Amino acid sequence: MKLKFLALVTALTSAASLAQADVKVGMITTLSGGGAGLGIDVRDGFMLAIKQASRDDIEVVIEDDQRKPDIAVQLADRMIQSEKVDILTGIIWSNLAMAVVPSALAQGKFYLSPNAGPSQLAGKGCHKNYFNVAWQNDNLHEAGGAHANSTGYNNTFVLAPNYPAGKDALTGFKRVYEGELSGELYTKLGQKDYASEIAQIRASGADSVYFFLPGGMGISFLKQYADSGLELPLVGPAFSFDQGILQAVGDAALGVANTSQWSKDIANPTNEAFVASFQAEYGRLPSLYASQGFDTANLLISAVDVADVADADAFQAALKAAEFASTRGDFSFAENNHPIQDVFVREVIKEGDIYTNKIVSTALEDHSNAYVAECKM
Amino acid sequence: MSLVLLIEQILNGLQFGVMLFLMAAGLTLIFGVMGLINLAHGSFYMIGAFAAAATAAATGSFLLALAASLVAAAVAGAIVEMTVIRRLYNRDHLDQVLATFALILIFSEGTRWLFGSFPLFLEIPEYLSGPISLPFGIQYPQYRLAIIAVGLLVAAGLFALIARTSIGIQIRAGESDREMIAALGVDISKLYTFVFALGAALAGFAGALIGAIQSVQVGMGEPVLILAFVVIVIGGIGSIKGALLGALLVGLTDTLAGFLLPAAFGLIMEPSAAASVGSSLASMSIYVLMAGVLLFRPTGLFGSS
Numbered sequence: 001m002k003l004k005f006l007a008l009v010t011a012l013t014s015a016a017s018l019a020q021a022d023v024k025v026g027m028i029t030t031l032s033g034g035g036a037g038l039g040i041d042v043r044d045g046f047m048l049a050i051k052q053a054s055r056d057d058i059e060v061v062i063e064d065d066q067r068k069p070d071i072a073v074q075l076a077d078r079m080i081q082s083e084k085v086d087i088l089t090g091i092i093w094s095n096l097a098m099a100v101v102p103s104a105l106a107q108g109k110f111y112l113s114p115n116a117g118p119s120q121l122a123g124k125g126c127h128k129n130y131f132n133v134a135w136q137n138d139n140l141h142e143a144g145g146a147h148a149n150s151t152g153y154n155n156t157f158v159l160a161p162n163y164p165a166g167k168d169a170l171t172g173f174k175r176v177y178e179g180e181l182s183g184e185l186y187t188k189l190g191q192k193d194y195a196s197e198i199a200q201i202r203a204s205g206a207d208s209v210y211f212f213l214p215g216g217m218g219i220s221f222l223k224q225y226a227d228s229g230l231e232l233p234l235v236g237p238a239f240s241f242d243q244g245i246l247q248a249v250g251d252a253a254l255g256v257a258n259t260s261q262w263s264k265d266i267a268n269p270t271n272e273a274f275v276a277s278f279q280a281e282y283g284r285l286p287s288l289y290a291s292q293g294f295d296t297a298n299l300l301i302s303a304v305d306v307a308d309v310a311d312a313d314a315f316q317a318a319l320k321a322a323e324f325a326s327t328r329g330d331f332s333f334a335e336n337n338h339p340i341q342d343v344f345v346r347e348v349i350k351e352g353d354i355y356t357n358k359i360v361s362t363a364l365e366d367h368s369n370a371y372v373a374e375c376k377m
Numbered sequence: 378m379s380l381v382l383l384i385e386q387i388l389n390g391l392q393f394g395v396m397l398f399l400m401a402a403g404l405t406l407i408f409g410v411m412g413l414i415n416l417a418h419g420s421f422y423m424i425g426a427f428a429a430a431a432t433a434a435a436t437g438s439f440l441l442a443l444a445a446s447l448v449a450a451a452v453a454g455a456i457v458e459m460t461v462i463r464r465l466y467n468r469d470h471l472d473q474v475l476a477t478f479a480l481i482l483i484f485s486e487g488t489r490w491l492f493g494s495f496p497l498f499l500e501i502p503e504y505l506s507g508p509i510s511l512p513f514g515i516q517y518p519q520y521r522l523a524i525i526a527v528g529l530l531v532a533a534g535l536f537a538l539i540a541r542t543s544i545g546i547q548i549r550a551g552e553s554d555r556e557m558i559a560a561l562g563v564d565i566s567k568l569y570t571f572v573f574a575l576g577a578a579l580a581g582f583a584g585a586l587i588g589a590i591q592s593v594q595v596g597m598g599e600p601v602l603i604l605a606f607v608v609i610v611i612g613g614i615g616s617i618k619g620a621l622l623g624a625l626l627v628g629l630t631d632t633l634a635g636f637l638l639p640a641a642f643g644l645i646m647e648p649s650a651a652a653s654v655g656s657s658l659a660s661m662s663i664y665v666l667m668a669g670v671l672l673f674r675p676t677g678l679f680g681s682s
Contacts, residue, residue, distance in 0.1 A: 032486065033596055036494040162656045170649075184648050185639065186656040190600055192591040195389035195521065196636050202516070203382045219496055219592035227501055227518050227590065229508035248496035248592055 023309050024059045025300065026079035028072055028100065029090035031064035035215060037244040038092045038289050039064070042114045044282055045293030046089070052277065053301050061085060067092075069099040076100045080107055086309045087112060089296055092289075094118040094137060094165050105129050110315065114296040115289060117338065119168055123374035126336040129312070131319050133296040135261055136338045136369035137165055138172030140237035143259035143343035143363035144210050145176030147235055150363075151257075154179030157206035157232075159197055161213065162186035169212035169237070175370065182206035187213070192220040198228045208232055214239040219248050226252035233257065238357075241348055243287035246355040253348040253355060261339070262291040262328050263346050263359045270325040285356060291327045298324040334368040336375035343367050381515050386636045387629065392521045394628025395528030399583035400601055401608040401620040402535060403576025409615020410551045410572050413462065414470050416477040418580055418605065419598025420484035425450040425581025426588035426597060427488055430497035439502035443585050450581020451574040453484075458573035463566065481599070489595050496594035499585070524586055531579070532621050539617060548572060552615055604631075607663055611670050613680025622678055627663050634662035 027046065030039035043062060050058055061083055065072040072091065079085045087110040091097045097116035104111055105127045113121075113132040121127070122136045148156055158173060158181060160166035166186060174181075183204040185197055201209055209232055213221050218240030225234065238260030246253055264275045264285060274294055278286040286294075303309075303318035322332050332340045343364045346357035404418050428449035429442035436442070457480065465473045500506075501520045508516040539545040547568055550558045559565045584598065591597070608627050612619025639655030646654065670678060 032489070036489070036595070037496075040494050162653065162660070167653070181648070184652045186652050188635075188656070188660050192587075192597075192600070193389075193393060195392065195518075196386055196632050199382055199385045199389065200636065203379060216496060216592035216594050216597070219594075220590065223501075223592075224518075224590050227506055227508075227520060229516055229518075244495045245592075248498045248594070250498050250500060 022057050022059070023087065023300075023304050024061070024083065024085045026076070026083060026085035026088045027060055027062045027090035028065050028075045028079070028088065029062070030067045030092050033067050035067050035092060038115070038215075039090070041244060041287045041289035042090060042092065042293035045278065045286060045290035046114065046297040048278055048281055049294045049297035049301065055301060058301070058304060062090075065091070065096060067096070069096050072096045072100050073103075076104055080104060080109060086110065087300065089114055091116050097121070101130060108312070110309070110319075112296050112300060112319075114292045118164070119371055122336050122338050122369055123371035126371075126375035126377060128316050128337070128377050131299070131333065131337045132339065133299055134292045134339070135341075136371065137168045138175070139261070139343060139367060139369060140239075140259045141169045141172030141212060142176045142367070143345070144235050144237060145173045146363040147257060147259060147345045147361075148208060148210065149176070149178050150361075151233075153208040153233070155182045155205065155207045156210050157181070157183045157185075157201050157204050157208070158210045159185040159187060159213070160211065161189040161191070161217065163189045166212060173210055187217075191217060194221045194224050198225055198230060201232070202228070202230055206232055208235060210235045212237055212239070215245065219245055222249045222252045222256070235259075238288050238346070241346070241357060242289065243285045243356065244289075246348065250355070254350060256348050257360070258346050258348070258357065259343055259363055260288055260346055260357070261341050261343050262288045263344055263357050265358050266327065266329060268327075268329050271327040271329075274327045285354065295324070295326050295328070295331070298326070330366065334372050336369070336372050336377070338369050340366055340368045381513055384513065385515055385517060386632055388517055388521070388525070390629035390632035391625065392525050392628070393632055394625035395525050396583055396587055397601070397604055397608050397628055398528060398532060398621050398624035399579050399586075400605040401612070401624050402532075402617060403579045404605050405609040405612065405615055405617065405620045406548070406572055407576045408609065410548055411466055411569055413465060414473045414477065415462070416474060416602065417457070417480035417484065418576070419602035420481055421450045421454055421577040421580040422584035422598035422601055423484065423488060423595065424453050425584035426499065426593045427492055427497060428581065429585035429588055430499040430593045431492070433499055434497070439589075442499070443582065446581045446585030447578045450584070451578035453581075454574040454577025455570055457577075458570045462573060463569070466569075485595050494595070496592045499588045499593050501589045520590060527586065531582070535617055544568075544571070604663070607667050609677070611667050611677055613677030615681070616677070616679035619677055619679030626666065630666050631659075631663050634659040638662070
């Protein structure tokens with residue numbers, strides 16, 4: 001009896017706030033193994049936003065995919081079939097996203113990507129229930145090309161791992177870059193020794209280097225590059241200069257230009273509050289992954305406020321409106337549900353004992369992506 | 378392509394090979410003496426690197442960090458041998474693979490629990506940082522030269538240990554007939570613990586040396602482990618000489634193929650396709666080398682049938 005009464009009160013109070021419904025979110029992200037730092041940051045950013053909004057009508061189920069596509073698929077099946085989630089989110093890696101997202105969408109679920117943005121899901125495979133809150137994979141590399149142009153580099157050496165996102169990266173860079181390439185190398189995925197590549201850069205006569213080597217690969221490359229005595233300017237996307245790995249690179253990263261849609265010094269009230277509260281909550285500075293998790297949760301909350309997730313059309317419209325305060329400042333969705341946003345050039349600096357980034361310029365303003373025309377929704 | 382670049386790549390291949398030798402030596406000893414397949418060998422590499430990074434952060438001394446890596450990996454090795462591995466000697470290889478795979482997971486998550494999910498920092502010491510000028514105008518990182526020198530010294534020490542000392546005699550005897558040396562009064566279980574700890578210490582040492590130029594992070598040992606297995610298959614299981622030669626062959630093949638194949642395809646294709654095809658083929662080169670060696674010597678270069 002008492003329970004029933006409580007349930008009634010809860011129902012009444014939630015009905016009081018506009019069109020509010022209970023929403024179940026399944027977060028599949030990488031919490032163990034080599035790439036765990038990224039998933040942990042996305043999760044922590046996401047949960048911080050939920051906590052700040054004190055939303056107990058949004059339930060989040062979190063599972064670890066161990067960076068393995070087969071495990072991610074199993075988790076997605078379980079979340080959709082037995083946990084009955086309405087919305088999936090959390091995946092870091094493009095290959096995992098390609099394994100999970102299309103089938104989740106086919107089952108009528110929503111997917112909000114806090115990181116992976118493979119071109120397949122932006123172009124022909126775009127979907128009205130798929131929203132990417134981070135970027136389309138090519139974006140930061142396109143900004144790298146724009147930065148090389150504006151700095152006047154015209155003989156850049158480019159390298160990336162030999163796998164789809166690595167090829168997308170160099171394609172993105174070359175799409176915008178106008179100069180010559182002094183060399184183009186594809187390294188092994190997961191490679192940690194770059195002595196051979198650095199020797200080739202030295203011999204190539206390049207005037208600058210653009211590299212996409214995420215995670216541990218980037219740490220290794222930067223340390224070895226600094227030790228090689230080569231002094232050509234380096235440019236890369238933010239993934240090699242993320243807050244989580246900068247301390248491991250140390251001085252070798254100082255002064256390197258990197259492209260990002262987010263930085264902790266973007267001056268807007270949302271971002272300032274986010275950086276301060278993230279630091280207070282977790283005792284470390286947020287990374288771009290944390291900001292992406294935070295923005296994803298806030299986008300979700302903004303949509304839940306105005307539409308019922310069971311009404312798919314209304315919920316799509318609510319998400320697409322992107323009526324939330326982003327840590328990045330201006331944010332809206334392009335036709336294919338990928339961000340239109342500024343991409344900045346940051347430089348690695350040292351603040352006290354902490355290595356971090358500061359914005360030095362804007363590489364691309366209100367930048368969309370190259371796949372909008374291919375998307376027919 | 379210039380001669381300087383080629384010489385530089387050969388040095389890179391040597392340095393890579395020497396590092397692989399440190400990993401493969403322990404693996405091949407453990408397999409040769411005890412008949413045990415140890416997938417957790419890469420975990421000792423990781424333990425060495427983390428111990429070194431933590432010690433360097435606390436004391437600022439690179440030499441102390443190296444010492445810590447040896448001690449930490451040897452102690453971890455001895456504990457693992459006494460608590461887990463000992464029960465596996467008489468089981469078949471599948472049980473050993475399963476149990477040591479479980480150890481990888483335990484060590485990885487344990488390291489994460491202790492040190493967190495983000496990579497640690499370990500720096501090349503001041504006196505070894507930066508490049509050195511060699512003849513022909515080659516600029517080569519001093520630290521990599523030091524790795525080559527240290528690795529070759531360790532190899533020499535290991536040969537001396539196996540060939541000249543009484544422990545070495547016991548190890549060699551244990552390889553051929555373990556019942557017999559047990560009957561002669563050698564304490565087999567102490568010998569096994571020693572060999573296991575020695576192998577772990579070498580892997581930990583390699584992890585610390587490499588940690589200074591690469592990233593110190595959870596899971597760093599696994600990719601190296603696969604290469605170390607390729608090395609001992611090429612060299613012949615149980616042979617230290619084979620491990621050294623196999624490691625240098627793999628190091629040189631991997632480095633030179635990664636460098637020469639994309640350049641060679643560049644002569645007949647447009648650059649971006651050549652880079653992609655060349656580097657894909659280069660990734661296969663060491664496995665082609667392994668297949669080639671096994672075709673002519675099914676037990677490896679120095680393997681006994």
